[in-house]
Amino acid sequence: MARVVVLGAGISGHTAAAFLRKWLGRNDQIVVVSPLPHYNWVPSNIWVGVGLLKPEKVVFPLAPVYRNHGIEFKQARAVALYPEGTDTDASSAVEIEWTLEAKAGERERVTYDFLINATGPKLNFAATDGLGPGKNSLSVCTADHARETSRVFLELIERMKLGERKRFVVGTGHGMCTCEGAAFEYAVNLEFELRAHGVRDKAEVVYLSNEYELGDFGMDGVRIRRSGYVTPSNIFTESLFAERGIDWITRAHVKKVEPGRAFYETLEGEEKEISFDMAMLLPPFSGVGLKAFDRKGEDITPRVFAPNGFMKVDADYQQKPYEEWRSRDWPRYYQSPSFKNLFAAGIAFAPPHAVSRPRVSPKGTPIFAAPPRTGMPSATIGKTVARNIVDMIRGGDKPTHTASMAEMGAACVASAGANPFTGTAASMIVFPIVPDFERFPEYGRDLDYTMGEIGLAGHWIKILLHHMFLYKARLRPGWSLIPE
Amino acid sequence: MTEQPREYAQTKAQMKPAFYATKPTGATLFLRTFFPWQVWRFLWINFKMLIIIHKSHKGL
Numbered sequence: 001m002a003r004v005v006v007l008g009a010g011i012s013g014h015t016a017a018a019f020l021r022k023w024l025g026r027n028d029q030i031v032v033v034s035p036l037p038h039y040n041w042v043p044s045n046i047w048v049g050v051g052l053l054k055p056e057k058v059v060f061p062l063a064p065v066y067r068n069h070g071i072e073f074k075q076a077r078a079v080a081l082y083p084e085g086t087d088t089d090a091s092s093a094v095e096i097e098w099t100l101e102a103k104a105g106e107r108e109r110v111t112y113d114f115l116i117n118a119t120g121p122k123l124n125f126a127a128t129d130g131l132g133p134g135k136n137s138l139s140v141c142t143a144d145h146a147r148e149t150s151r152v153f154l155e156l157i158e159r160m161k162l163g164e165r166k167r168f169v170v171g172t173g174h175g176m177c178t179c180e181g182a183a184f185e186y187a188v189n190l191e192f193e194l195r196a197h198g199v200r201d202k203a204e205v206v207y208l209s210n211e212y213e214l215g216d217f218g219m220d221g222v223r224i225r226r227s228g229y230v231t232p233s234n235i236f237t238e239s240l241f242a243e244r245g246i247d248w249i250t251r252a253h254v255k256k257v258e259p260g261r262a263f264y265e266t267l268e269g270e271e272k273e274i275s276f277d278m279a280m281l282l283p284p285f286s287g288v289g290l291k292a293f294d295r296k297g298e299d300i301t302p303r304v305f306a307p308n309g310f311m312k313v314d315a316d317y318q319q320k321p322y323e324e325w326r327s328r329d330w331p332r333y334y335q336s337p338s339f340k341n342l343f344a345a346g347i348a349f350a351p352p353h354a355v356s357r358p359r360v361s362p363k364g365t366p367i368f369a370a371p372p373r374t375g376m377p378s379a380t381i382g383k384t385v386a387r388n389i390v391d392m393i394r395g396g397d398k399p400t401h402t403a404s405m406a407e408m409g410a411a412c413v414a415s416a417g418a419n420p421f422t423g424t425a426a427s428m429i430v431f432p433i434v435p436d437f438e439r440f441p442e443y444g445r446d447l448d449y450t451m452g453e454i455g456l457a458g459h460w461i462k463i464l465l466h467h468m469f470l471y472k473a474r475l476r477p478g479w480s481l482i483p484e
Numbered sequence: 485m486t487e488q489p490r491e492y493a494q495t496k497a498q499m500k501p502a503f504y505a506t507k508p509t510g511a512t513l514f515l516r517t518f519f520p521w522q523v524w525r526f527l528w529i530n531f532k533m534l535i536i537i538h539k540s541h542k543g544l
Contacts, residue, residue, distance in 0.1 A: 235506055242502035243513075332543070376540070384544055402543030409536035424516055427529050429536050449536055455516040457526035461533075483537045 001027045002393045005094060005112040007078045007290075009034035009062055011042070011375045012346025013118030015382035015484065018475055021071050023390045030070075031110060035077035035099045037061055039473050040143050043375060044466050046185050048146035049280065050193045051154050052418050055143040060474060069475055075100040078119065078288075079107070081304065083339040084295040092341060114389045117311050117344040118382060121285030124174075128283070130257035131173040137257050137279040140186055152278055153190065160199035166277040169262060171208035173281030175253025178218045178370035180211055183282050184237070185414040190280075191244050192417030200245075206274065207241060207248040208264070208281070211369050212359060214238050214248060218369035220356045222430050223443045224452045230443070233428075236452060240416065240426070249274070251359075253367045254281060269362035284370065285347065287311065303338055310350035312337060317350070322357050327406030327436035329353065333399040334385050340398070343385045346378035355434055375469075376410045377403070377433060379484035406434040409449060413462045416454060425458030427451075 002024070006017045009032050017032045024030065038059040047053040066073040076096040085091045091111040098106045123141050125132030132139060138152060139145040156166050170187040172180060187207045194200045207214075215221050215233030222233045241248055251267035262281070263273045287309020292300045305311055314337060316329040329352040336342035344350075355371045381403045388399030409431035417423040429451050435444025472482040508516075515521050 238501070238505035239507055242505035243507050245502070247500055247502065376537075380540055380544075387544055403540075404543070407543060408540035410540075411533040411536055422517055429529075429532055431536055431539065449532070449539070451529075451532060453525065453529070455525055456519075456522040457529055460522075460526050461529060483534075483541070 001029065002113040003029040003031065003111065004114045004116070004389055005031045005033060005110055006116045006118055007033050007094065008118035008120050008346070008348065009036070009039060010118060010120045010346060010378070012120070012348070012378040012382035013116065014039060014473060015379045016116050016118060016345055016386040017066075017071055018069070018479070019383050019386040020389065021069055022480055023386065024393065026070065028393065029072065031072045031074060031112075032062070032066060033074045033076050033078055033094070033096050033110065034062065035075065037063065037075055037100075039065075041466065041470050041473065042141075045140045045143055045146040046182065046189055046415055047418055048143055049140040049149040049153070049186055050189050051150040052193070055147045058470075059143050060470070065475055074098070074108075074110070076108070078290055081115070081290060081292040081342070082109075082295075083292065083304070083336075083342055086295060086297070090295070092339075112341070114341045114392070115343070116382075116385055116389070117290070117342070117348045118346050119288045119290065119348045121347045122288045122309065123283045124286045125283040127176075128174045128254055128257060131254070131281060132283060135257065136259050137173060137262070137281045139282060140182065140280060141282065149280055153193075156278055157194070157197045157199055160202040161197070163202070165202050165204070167204040167206065167275065169206045169208050169274060169276040169279040169281070171252075171281055172210045173254045173257065174284040175210045175265075175365055175367035176370050177210050177282055177284045178372050179282050179285075180209055180217050180369055181372065181374070181412060181414055183207070183209065183280070184217075185416070186280055187246055188240065188244065188414075188416040189418065191246055192423070196419075205246045206276075207246055208252055208254065208262070208274065209248070209250050210252060210367050211250050212267070212356065214241065214250060216356055216369050218354070218356055218372040219430065219433065220435065220444075222428070222445060222450055222452065223447060224450060225447050230447065233452065236426075236454070240454060251367055253361070253365050257281065265361055265363065265365055265367070267359055267361050267367045287348065287350075304336060304342070306350035308350065311344035311348055313344050313349045315350065315352040317352055325353055327404075327432070327434050327438065330404050330406045330434050332402040332404045333388060334381060334403070335388075335399055343389065345382045345385045347373045349381075372433075373405075374410055374412055376412075376484060377405055377408055380408060383484055404434075406432050406436050408432060413458050413465060415459060415462050418459065420459070420463075421456070423459040424454050424456055425462045426454045427458040427461060
């Protein structure tokens with residue numbers, strides 16, 4: 001009998017746990033540890049943030065789903081790893097602290113044969129003074145954040161209906177943010193809803209981003225064949241904003257947010273500020289702050305985790321200049337180099353480097369997009385890690401299945417207005433996610449499979465994905481037939 | 485008679501980056517929500533996505 005512990009019940013962890021349960025025998029134990037009681041389909045938080053969806057439509061409780069499928073669920077947060085066990089118990093273990101109300105604060109050691117760290121990101125609002133919910137800006141990173149954002153947004157709409165003018169600033173709240181796609185999506189949805197409410201003429205919408213060019217999305221942009229040209233993604237993104245009257249500021253590191261005012265440094269080193277009535281600014285990500293200890297209780301955190309808190313896996317972490325980055329630097333198995341029974345999946349693994357070219361302001365401030373790890377690769381990585389663990393439980397001595405982001409593609413649908421007849425969405429397919437200039441010397445990507453277009457069809461696909469992936473996450477009949 | 489200096493009024497629009505961006509034509513905008521065309525694009529994009537999903541699962 002084997003016990004596999006999965007830390008985190010987001011897209012990657014939940015996928016891994018579900019496939020482990022499907023592939024392993026009933027004698028094997030799957031334990032999921034997650035501090036939150038519910039699953040959140042994060043891509044649809046955008047619609048909660050503009051008041052189109054109730055938060056209940058993008059979350060569901062995990063406990064009943066896991067109970068019905070024979071997965072043990074502990075509502076707790078992981079605190080520390082003991083991959084070698086302790087002097088008194090040689091079993092690998094993770095120390096958890098319960099967040100379930102009835103057991104809040106209680107600590108427990110959970111032993112494991114294999115562990116998947118799928119803890120996702122810590123939303124590092126503290127990296128920017130005054131950033132985040134409860135302070136001076138809003139977010140759509142969680143369903144609760146999105147609920148608060150929609151409340152503020154709908155209040156402002158009522159005031160605009162009375163004739164007041166308002167400025168909305170949407171974007172990234174730090175020079176090292178990722179997830180620009182979500183900020184882009186929120187900006188265009190917000191603009192669409194302003195029109196739907198008949199107050200567009202009373203609103204100024206500004207997109208404020210750390211990207212070097214619009215459409216970078218942390219992937220160094222993409223190239224798309226369109227109308228007889230190979231065109232960079234900034235052309236399409238600028239076009240979409242220009243057509244909708246959204247202004248933009250790029251190459252910006254937000255360093256401080258005060259009530260109604262954001263202060264930022266540009267890549268050129270200028271200090272600027274912008275006033276707002278509402279700001280939805282995404283935070284940078286870091287690891288959740290797990291510690292690791294050896295058998296004697298010595299801190300081995302730097303051996304297991306990178307300085308940013310993400311877990312080291314089979315990537316090439318040697319520091320090298322942008323010109324020497326290779327697609328093979330990226331991990332294939334997501335296995336810890338120090339411990340064979342320890343894996344990371346989804347956002348929790350430490351990328352070897354960024355994808356976008358790193359740039360630094362004259363003051364030494366890094367201002368560029370961090371690498372993205374969206375739903376599709378996160379789920380595929382979770383499934384692949386689960387497959388490898390199943391093989392190792394059955395006697396394999398090492399992982400054999402791979403899911404390198406330099407060998408897989410991603411499909412991303414960014415809503416640009418939610419209406420079944422007049423709405424649109426930007427559908428983007430990228431292959432591979434991490435450019436491979438050895439296979440595709442000119443652009444790093446296969447242009448036969450890399451595409452992007454805006455249209456109503458994209459909105460229908462976004463709706464389809466919303467229902468399909470929530471169905472799958474609920475582990476309803478036939479869930480495993482729905483691809484990641 | 486001396487020629488009056490010509491005044492170049494820099495409009496608000498020209499001060500914004502959007503002035504230099506490409507913009508869709510009426511036909512492009514029409515096709516974005518033209519039902520029959522979008523049904524075809526829905527099928528085509530889904531087909532493309534399925535190919536990418538297949539290629540992305542080759543390591544599994």
